[in-house]
Amino acid sequence: MLCSAPLRAQNADPQLGAVARLDGEITLESERRDLLVGIPLSQPVPWRTRLLADPPRAVVDFRTLDWGDLDPATIPLDGQATALRTGNAGSGWSRLVIELDQPMGFTRAGLTSDAETGAARLALRLSPIDEADFARQAAALAATDNGIPDSALRGGGGRAPLGMRPTLVVLDPGHGGVDPGAVHEGTQEANVTLTFARELAEALERTGRYEVVLTRDSDVFVSLEARITVAHAAQADVFLSLHADALADGEAVGATVYTLAEGAADAAATALAERHDRDDLMGGGVDLTGTDDTVAGVLMDMARVQTRPATDRLARALVGGIRDADLHMHRHPWQQAAFSVLKSPSVPSVLVELGFLSSDADRARLGDRRWRTQMERALIAALDTWVAGEVALQDLRLR
Ligand SMILES: [Zn+2]
Incomplete structure (x- = not known):
């Protein structure tokens, strides 16, 4: 169907794009002093990380991710993670909060996708850092929250990548x-x-x-x-x-x-x-x-x-x-x-x-x-x- 340009331009709102689902179990695993987090997704979506203080928390936001009927309380905790929560971060972002028993920072974060199935997996590594580093990282990550979707930083485009949508x-x-x-x-x-x-x-x-x-x-x-x-x-x-x-x-x-x-x-x-x-x-x-x-x-x-x-x-x-x-x-x-x-x-x-x-x-x-x-x-x-x-x-x- 063809419509006039302005109408279609509105319909191209990235928030109306395909919604990704959780595609398996979120995993938490301690490796020596580090905490490894794995999040399987039905497709790649833009994402961003945050650190929040008092108590120290690691936050991962996903663009247009449907948590479905996930009960975060059922996810086995390990290592430094003391609690897990999911929720809606507004403006089309879905949030995962990992409560930590000590200040930790992201030392690795990467999204991989399977070319055949189209599924994706976000892998995060958190490592212990001191209070001052934690405060610095928390401020730096918050500074990227400027109202512009961080898709410019990661994930690209603010919607499903090319090939996963028309x-x-x-x-x-x-x-x-x-x-x-x-x-x-x-x-x-x-x-x-x-x-x-x-x-x-x-x-x-x-x-x-x-x-x-x-x-x-x-x-x-x-x-x-x-x-x-x-x-x-x-x-x-x-x-x-x-x-x-x-x-x-x-x-x-x-x-x-x-x-x-x-x-x-x-x-x-x-x-x-x-x-x-x-x-x-x-x-x-x-x-x-x-x-x-x-x-x-x-x-x-x-x-x-x-x-x-x-x-x-x-x-x-x-x-x-x-x-x-x-x-x-x-x-x-x-x-x-x-x-x-x-x-x-x-x-x-x-x-x-x-x-x-x-x-x-x-x-x-x-x-x-x-x-x-x-x-x-x-x-x-x-x-x-x-x-x-x-x-x-x-x-x-x-x-
Ligand atoms: Zn001409």
Whole structure:
């Protein structure tokens, strides 16, 4: 089902994501002076640790974890643990509290996931520390509780990782409204991209593996900033901008995949930061009402997340997918350019020129439903390849 972008953006609330369950028994085990804690989960979820004083307690919070009918009193205690409690820590976090008979600090904490079953296990090691160290660690861990979900620190994304939920694709049909894009022999690029985006969205959702948000679903003008904002608000995994431009020389033929040129992302971040500082986002004719936090989030993401390799892998997968389907590709199928609409570095973003309206052959292909279906299948196959690769890398990182 397709809805308008703002609606879907709301539905993409991470708190509405899949809920993990406890997948076995919580284990406590003393090893010399250390305490080992094992927590089996049905799937990886973002998590964070805390220390609380008086009495000393070790706290583990999980994002969207359902404790089910667990009675923590039935869990066998060992070593320095004197009591165990579970509860709700608010804002979608579930809490496990381990009461300790002495000050201890986390000396190891890691989530591993099983690539085959998708199950996960959080392993913690607590070691005795003195009062002063305990106070320092407690303060340092509390300082990370800044209202922003600590998913940025661990677990990633504030929702189930890629591969454990539908991949969220933002499709961006280029142009629209007062901006028809390229116009050739009565064909408008804005219409071509919208038709293709709608068909691709339907095909993607039909697989059950993808959710799609469109930056526009009618012939309306959408600013470049608003297109990027939609991708961020929806927490897109992939941003695909679809175009079918005309080129002056009239010789350009075939599909082309564009990624943002090296260095351009930094320039975009700087420009956006400057605009934000000047507080003229409203004055620029861009309606970003109520999206100030999003813009702030965008800037934070830019500083924090390096998606360049993921974007390159995406471009490579798309070129491969289109080529494997024997569809017409440009003689330089992967190009880099400073397209503004790609300046969304925290979301892997590519621009696909499906073909060029200035080419008679391309224009005929774009108008042919059969050809479009082939191209849509090729893009879905390419996205499948990319997602599988990212999931494999993600599993490696979680280990
Ligand atoms: Zn265009």
